[in-house]
Amino acid sequence: MAAGALRGVLWRRAAVGLSVARAALAAPSGARAASEMSKDMIPGPYPRTPEERAAAAKKYNMRVEDYQPYPDDGLGYGDYPMLPNKSQYERDPWYQWDQPDMRHNWGEPMHWDFDMYIRNRVDTSSTVVPWHTMNKHFFIFLSTMLIMFVLGAIYPSYRPVGPKQYPFNDLYLEKGGDPNKKPPAVIHYEI
Numbered sequence: 001m002a003a004g005a006l007r008g009v010l011w012r013r014a015a016v017g018l019s020v021a022r023a024a025l026a027a028p029s030g031a032r033a034a035s036e037m038s039k040d041m042i043p044g045p046y047p048r049t050p051e052e053r054a055a056a057a058k059k060y061n062m063r064v065e066d067y068q069p070y071p072d073d074g075l076g077y078g079d080y081p082m083l084p085n086k087s088q089y090e091r092d093p094w095y096q097w098d099q100p101d102m103r104h105n106w107g108e109p110m111h112w113d114f115d116m117y118i119r120n121r122v123d124t125s126s127t128v129v130p131w132h133t134m135n136k137h138f139f140i141f142l143s144t145m146l147i148m149f150v151l152g153a154i155y156p157s158y159r160p161v162g163p164k165q166y167p168f169n170d171l172y173l174e175k176g177g178d179p180n181k182k183p184p185a186v187i188h189y190e191i
Contacts (some may be wrong), residue, residue: 002125052079060109070112081109085126087117 047053047069056079057067070077091103098106102118114124128136165186168174172183 038125041079043076045078046072047079061107062109077112080112082113083109085117085124087122089117089123090125099144 009090021126041156044056044059047056053067053069054064057064059079060067060081060151062081069079070082082084091097093103095103104110111117117124169183170186173179
């Protein structure tokens with residue numbers, strides 16, 4: 001009995017030690033998520049004066065003429081710059097970007113909704129084919145398919161099929177035929 005209790009205590013002590021070791025290996029206490037913005041990039045209060053506006057433009061590596069903050073409508077954008085709604089497809093693919101997969105340079109501010117404008121999401125570049133031509137082609141295709149479906153429903157078409165052929169005189173005995181009588185002749189069709 002005492003040995004069983006001692007084993008239980010030792011097991012609990014080992015389990016607690018293992019969970020503490022796992023927690024220490026998982027993430028150090030000072031670690032932070034890699035997706036957070038740095039303290040320098042966190043939006044400050046909305047700029048009210050030209051001096052605050054110039055300081056915010058410098059903070060985001062922009063010229064004062066190009067800097068335009070989001071409107072102060074209470075959504076919490078602060079002094080973050082309002083960048084044009086352009087997808088990464090519209091940026092030069094031959095430029096030597098610091099981060100080529102995102103077409104982004106170090107220190108350059110990212111769009112507030114940058115995850116919506118990455119290359120496998122929304123493409124805001126103009127299309128090669130005009131919109132009315134795309135619509136016309138789509139509706140021609142759709143109406144052709146609908147006509148074909150209606151004609152297929154009115155005039156169904158099936159593959160030609162012959163009667164099922166079985167061995168041993170069309171399974172005469174297996175289908176309950178009399179073994180004393182001669183089975184009827186079976187004609188096998190050649191297709």
